[in-house]
Each structure stands twice: as C-alpha cells, then as structure tokens.
Amino acid sequence: MAAEKIEITINDKPVGVARGSYLLAAIQEAGFKVPTLCHHKDLTPNGTCRLCIVEIEVRGRKRLVTSCNYPVREPIRVATDSPRVHQHRKVLAEMYLGRWPNVPVIKDVAKQCGVTDGSRFRSELTDENPKACVLCTHCVRGCAEFIQERILDFAGRGIKRHLTMPFGDVDPTCVGCTSCAYVCPTGAIEIVDDKNHPVDARLIRDHGMKVNAEMANLDPQQCRMRQVGTANIVDVMDQYDLLPVHNYRFGSHPDAKKIYADEMRKNYFTQDESDSCWLGCSMSCCKAAENFTLRTGPYAGQKVLIDGPEYETAAGGANMGCFDLDFIFEWNFYCDTYGVDTISFATCMAFVMECFEAGVITTEHTGGKELRPGAGDAALECLHEMARGEGFGVDVGQGTRWLKKKWAKEYGADPQFLQDIGMEAKGLEYSEYVSKESLAQQAGYTMAVKGPQHDEAWLIFMDMVNNQIPTFEDKAEALYYFPLWRTWFGLLGLCKLPWNDVVPLQNSQYPPPVAAKIPDHVNNYFKFFEGMTGIPLDEEKILAQSARVHNLQRVMSYMLGRGTREHDIPPYRAVGPVTSEEYESRRERYDKQMKELLGVEPDRKPVEEKIALLRRYREAQYAKVIDSAYQRRGWNKNGVPTLARLKELGIDLPEIVAIVEGAQ
C-alpha cells in the first residue's frame, strides 16, 4: 500500500513526507545539509554518532532527536541548525576530534560543525592513528544486513567499547566477504589478501556491494528471496493462471493457497542460510526445514532436515494435485535422498495420474495404487518403489516418453492422446509453468537444447502479460538474446539470481525492451568478469562467447538424434487446451480468442470443434515462431546450424562440419 503523506516544515519550508519515512531523508530531499558520521545510504540507521540531531517541535513541545532514525508519524516543525542544535553538535564534534584528531572523516565532519580544534577533549584515550576505528558501527551493520552474519560486534562499555570478533579471536565462520572493510569510513579494517588474485578486486567489490545493498534494502519489498527463496513465485504463478495444476490442465486452484510461500515460512522453514553454492552470498535463497518427522519410506518416524522446497518442487506438488505441504516436504526429502529430480518426477507423475483418471491405466497396471490426482501417499509409494527397483515405480522411473510408447504398444492406449498430454520434449519432462498463453515461452521451452527447461528462456511475462514482443520478429529476438545471455551464466559458473531476482529502483527509467534486460545488473556481470580477468566485456562479446557454446550444443544434440525441428515441437498441452474440460474451464478466454484472432463466432459451435479450430491456429502460430527463431539464430528450416553460422562463430572445425553438412 502507498504511504500517506504528512505535511511538515523544515526550517520553515513546507515539505510532504511519506508516513513512517526517516526525517534525515526528508531533510536532505528538501535541500538542507546535516552532518553525519554513522549514517550510510545502504544500512539501517541507528543514530549512534548523534551528529545528525535536529530540533523538532511537536504539539508545542521542543526536543532534540537524531534525524537519521526518527520516523515521521505526525506533522512537526523541524529546525536543522537552531542554537541548541548547533551547541550540541559543536561539543560532539570537539569530542570526536579530541579522541581521533587525525582521522580524515572525523576532521571533515568536525569542520562541518564549525570545529577545527579538539584539544579541549584530548586525553589518554586520544588515538593519533589516521585509520583508527571511530565506532561508527558501519561494519557491524554491514555484516548483519549485507550477508546476515554477526561476525563483528562491540565489546566493553563506555571508554572501553571496542570492535571485536567473538571472544577476541578470529571467527572461523567469517568467509571474508569484505563487506565490513567496504563500508568502513576510516580504513580501520583492511583487506590483506585476495586469495583468488583478481586483476582488479576493487572493481568486483564495487559491484558486489551494490548487490549486497539491494538484497538488504530492496529484497524485502520485491521477491523476498531471503525469506522464502524461489518459492515466492508459487503465489504469483497461481494468481496469473500459470501454476501447473493436474498435469498442466489448469493454471490455478483454490487450494493452492495452502502451499503459498508464507505457509512454508510460517510452519516449516527454520533456516535462512546460504546453500554453500557461494560462500557469503547475500541472497541466501536456500531454505530448509529442521526436525521434520517422516511418515513413509525407509526413514519413517525419523526426524530429518529438508533442503527446500524451491518453486519448481512446490509447483510440482500442484501439478500432481497435492496441495499439502507435509506431502511436498516429505516428497522433496525423498527425491533428494534417492537422487531423483523433483521436476521430472512431478511432471511424469502428473501424466500418470491423468492417464489413471482417464482409464488409460488401472490399478492392475499400478500394482494396486489408486494414482488419481491428489493421491500423495500413492505417489510417495511409487517413489519408494522406484528407489527399490520394484513394481510400477520402475516404469515411472523410465520417464514420460517411455511410458507413452509402452502404454500405446502394450495397453492399446491412443498414442495421440498420450502425446498430447505427456509433457516432455526431447525425452525430458517440462518444468513447472503453464505456457499455453505465451507463444514465446512454448518455443523457449521446447527449443531449449537439453529439453524443455526454463533456464534458457523464461518469457511468459514479457510475452503474455506485458505484450512487449508482439511480432514474430520480436519473439525471435527474445529467443535469440535470452538463451544466449542465460547460457553465459552456465559458461562462467555464475548464479543468475542476482541478475533478475532483485531489481534496482532506477530500472524503471529504462524503456521496457531495455528494462527487461536489467542493464545495471548485466553491467555488474561485465565488471565481475573484468575485475577477475582484466578483459573488458560488453553485450556483443558476451553473446559471442555464448553463441559458440550454444551452437556447439545444438550440433551435439543433432548428433544425438534430437537436434532437428520435429524435436522442437511441443506436446499440444503446452500450446493449448487438449480436452473439453480444459476448454470449458477457460471458455471466456478461448471464445474471445476465437472471435478476435480466428474471426470465428464460437457461440453455437460444439466444444470439440472449437478445440480443433483453436489447435489448428495455435499450431500454425507455433510453426511461424520457430521459423523466425531459427532464422535469427542462423539455423536452417530444420533447426540445424548453417555452415555459414558455424564459420561466423569460428567453430567450423572439420569434425563439427562433418556432423551437420549432410543436414544442410
């Protein structure tokens, strides 16, 4: 909700201030200068130094407050430099200068208070070191807020107060993130070693600390990665009709609220620590539940720690119709323990469940298990069977593509129906987003080299909601840029989450096509690379690095027999409604599209005919989008990289050319 504005006066100037915002920000916004020492733009204010004091008048009573951490809650009159303020600040500045006479930041702030001589307060405490610690608390707050650690703090009281690690020793849990040194205004904390020997450590730090500050200050209002991790988008996907439900038939469900991220946080998550993928990571998106008592399987009755669930795992629960977090956590634990991918299992099991419901398979085939949507215990038993190498679980472990073939061949199932609803391409199960209303996402998924994973291109919002890539050329450009950009993270072994799971405020100043790339964060990665290697980067160079690998991967995919057009065609469930139940569930949307896009009056048509017409239209649209994307990527109409493109990328080596020259 937007904050209410409160009218205050600062040095007799009327100013509108959002309720609850800090007074110092309003003072600076209004153009007045107040000296500060402990204040830091990226850290929570705490009023330690007291130099920012101002005099406020509330309901006729005047008093001094530290403006940096004074929240404005009612109309007040503020004087930033009244005689009383001036006198207090002057004494404070003299005391600071008396104790730390040679520290540049102290001399500067004292000068702002009109003080150049601190001799009145010189004593045995006076520290002549120009890099002395001035107890400003920047480092303590930086440690706590940037990477959520408490490695540094103060010990002792009064004149004995000093900065230390616990028990005065070097804390072994300190990962050396250097946040404390970065925010230290005096140089009291020095970085003595850069173990990875980067060419320009400062460049890396300058940009890394921006990420830290954004995580501390923006993440709580944005994605809440620190609080709930990637599970934050369970709620979003449900609300935008994109959460796969009952084998991607639907995009939302009334019970989905039971698996929203806040339910996980409230009732399960106990840890907010980094996953050790990056020591000192300020995002710490990994979540875990401790002391979870398992109900099934070889560890039934034991209390365990569960790593997760992430979005895809929780959404996999929805896809199986299991809106029960006890089930999702237990299933997550056993998938991790057995080494089973939660996405592949969930998508395959959702297919199994729909087939069971449709009568394609019965309890005769499943070993007696009633595998209807929502049957969590039966799905868990299937997982245990898979791990033990027994029964129906062995079949499920072969994956969706294998099941399609077996059931058509041995059980007489309709192969077209199985192909339509079995959500796999290139033999890999789709990840957990409903792509029906986003042509670009359908292609992004299905053209992904390794199979329908979202890590090459996640274009649903850009396409379906923002309508910012309306033409085939626009979609082709997105299907060129984003897969290459995302491939680059893999090349470097860098995490992509600090790219787009937190967004700088100034990003809204860019026009949408530029904003979608989050240019300030792309620039961070340029600088990380340059700081480490000394080689400057730009967008063109990054795309060139990635394109070589991406095209080589496509050639390998071709060599393995899945790098051509037929393997880039999705099951129709990814594109549109397969069943009348699906059509009817979103009839208003589909009927509107019949009228507006196909020019067909839907009112008197039977639903089967409407499904067939919509399918013909959508499949034709899909064919056009991959034609455009192939062309933009430098691939031929069958999806094979052209020799000209391989040459352009400098990967036209004889052994590579030999693989694809027959396909030109």
Next chain:
Amino acid sequence: MLTINDRDRVDWKPGMTVRDVLDAMGYSYPLITVSVNGQVVDREEYDHFPVPDGAQISVFHLAHGG
C-alpha cells in the same frame, strides 16, 4: 475505456486510480513498473494517481524466477 499494454481493455470509472486498474487486471506481482500515458508512476502513488478516461497504461512485469 482504458487500454493496458496495447491490448487489454478495462472500463473506465470516474475517480479511478492506478491501484484500481491493477486490481481490475488482477496484477499482484511485486516487480512492476506502471506508466500512464507515458508517465512513470511511483509505487507510493498507486493509491492516489488518477487515471484519465482513454489512457494508455503500461504495466511492465519484470521477469524473475526461471
């Protein structure tokens, strides 16, 4: 009538604010940028910023996740 993202339509009502438009569209996503006739609206202003009839509104959702 209001046009959202060059495609969707929402009936205009007197006194309508940006918040009303977001509610009408069911847009609950945290990472959005709203502009009304080309003017970017601060998040703090959503409850108060008036939307005139016939306005072209862009509600830009930044992709995250994935």
